[in-house]
Amino acid sequence: CSAVPDYRYDKKTVLLVSLVLAILHNITTSCVFVSYFITNHPTFPKCRTWRPKKFLMSYEDNDEKKEDERKSNLEVKFFSIQTFWYILLLVCSLLGSFCYGYFFSLHLLHMAQFNQLVKHAIQVVSKNGRSLLWVSFYGIFVFYIYALISFAFYREIYPSTEGLYCTRMYECFVTILRHRLIVSEFEFPNPTGKPFIYYFYKALFDVPFIIIITIGLNIIFGIIVDTFSELRHNKWQVENDMHALCFICSRSSYDFEHNGDGFAKHVKEEHYLWSYLFFFIHLDETRPNDYTALYSHVSRQLEKKDCGFFPINRALSLQHEEDNSEIQL
Template identity: 30%
Template sequence: NKALFWFSRHISHWGSISFYLACLLNICVAVFYPFGDDGDEILSSFNCVLLWAALSASIALLPVLPKPWGILFFLVFLILRAIYTMGLGPALLLLGTLFNKLVFLVSFVGNQGTFTRGYKAVVMDMLFIYHLGYAIICVLGLFVHEFFYSFLLFDLVIREETLLNVIKSVTRNGRSIILTAVLAIFLVYFFSIIGFLFLKDDFRMEVDEDEGTERVCDTLLMCIITVLNQGLRNGGGVGDILRRPSKEQEPLFAARVVYDLLFFFVVIIIVLNLIFGVIIDTFADLRSEKQRKEEILKTTCFICLERDKFDNKTVSFEEHIMYEHNMWHYLYFLVLVRVKDPTEYTGPESYVAQMIAEKNLEWFPRMRAMSLVSNEGDNEQNEMRLLQEKLESTVTLVAQLSAQLSELKEQMTEQRKHKQRQGLLGPPQNNH
């Protein structure tokens, strides 16, 4: 299907256009809502001429400017012209990203092959469900209320991996975070009971300047709500919203100090920082995992070996992954084997088709490369030549050492003979 192929081929463009249109929609809603209540949609004659000139210039420069920016400027001026010509309501109908999102869904189905895998695959495909929900929000924005368009901005989280990791840093260790939060609630409940029993009169909050303060711990439930709401949101804990005690007139002054300090250290410093620590550590792990993946992609061939195996070789790593083991060439070959008539297979194609049917990956040249194999013979010859040269130098050195040893042996023999002659010809000893 040529139309489906064309839509599927430009899926990245449809996704980008959907996001940019969502941003423009929300900018229009933020600037002009409520619609028709003022003269925002009426331009002066000078501004009208200026806008027409800008639109004409963007059309003229469309072939000259870089493709994304030229199209973006053209769309911005076209949308502004449509707003001030037709009004904001019809312009929003024109801008409604429903049609573009439907085109994106068609291209997504073409790329993923969703419907060819059956109804269950459609239901279980979370990305398809997400994009279908995106289209439903576009319908709600068109026919129910314009504020539904604000939900379209969350598409940025799916488009950017960094923001997605921020969400994953909370969800990956969600159980640890929930258990720590439950512990914090238990501690708040414990401190609420102590406050209700002994410090009930200190729980006074300012309402306004006229009415002064009111008691907020007459019941245990109100005490729990106050400690949970005010205690966790204040940097110093629950002590920031309680009445300041008098050192001389309060019999429980020391207990109040201990109560405030315990809540601050246990709940604010320890428990809340435990939650923040889990989130920060998870985000750091996700960032390290992303860096490791990028390092593997940069330093490892998709098919065979690592980058360092191609050091000091006739073929560089970049040439190898581009011409010898290009992963897209393997993909094209797989598609060729799937679509080609089996009666027209060559020998290698028949072998690969059989391996694919058996789900066997042995036909991939794992841990092998033709450029390295062709260089092995030259490397062996070079190694043999080096070994022969070392052997010859070793033989020469051994011969030199043997000559030196023979000469040294002769010298020692001469010295021994000389000492023996001196001993025989020496002066006789005197008899006493």
């Protein structure tokens, strides 16, 4: 009997199963797309009509203008990368159903939304993306310069029979980029029957190129490794602050465990983080004309990015400790 398995299938059955899977994929992608818009409410840029300048403006119009100029930190723009990504997912799902099934493969990248390790790796690349981009540009410039030199003096060492083309400038550039970087940076074609002076100049051409490539790759790897270390240190510092410091008053958990009623009770009842957040949201949704004196003070502090209204290094549960310290002094 043959070792090769004989696959027999009904073409209509395969088409039916593919159609059902495509419909399920479209429904799932549509649900993800709609849930994103329902959850985030992406906003369109405001189109303001032209108005002639007025020398006198009422107090109410001035308040409305200030209210329109305020920006929410929770707002999601429609013209953003995240919104375009979800639109692209929906479009690729439809194209995969009606055109080619290869478009379905793009949805595998969406798994990064549910994996913290992949998010961390993407953040490493995107955080120093400008530095990596500039280093890559300089590398391309170096390859272009060496392609010019190869095109001018060493065109004959790139035989087309071996997949190396250098009859035109762009062919020489692509060959240098592929052969020197992707295939191998240490394997160079060397012709035979040339005098020693030819190989001497060839060495002066090849050795600096190897050094430049090695240094450039090490710079890129160094940037990535340093970014990983920086993000790891920041993550450790954030986790340490979350478990050992109060977000509101910045007092350590040691103070509340030894002098107060406990750190857990303090962050849940006395300085509850979400109570402050709910107050800020309430302040943002309230019209400036309806502000009280306290609301106006906090609003002005927030506009100045001043957190002076926070009880820094103060807590009611530690008031007894502070009173005893004053008595001892």
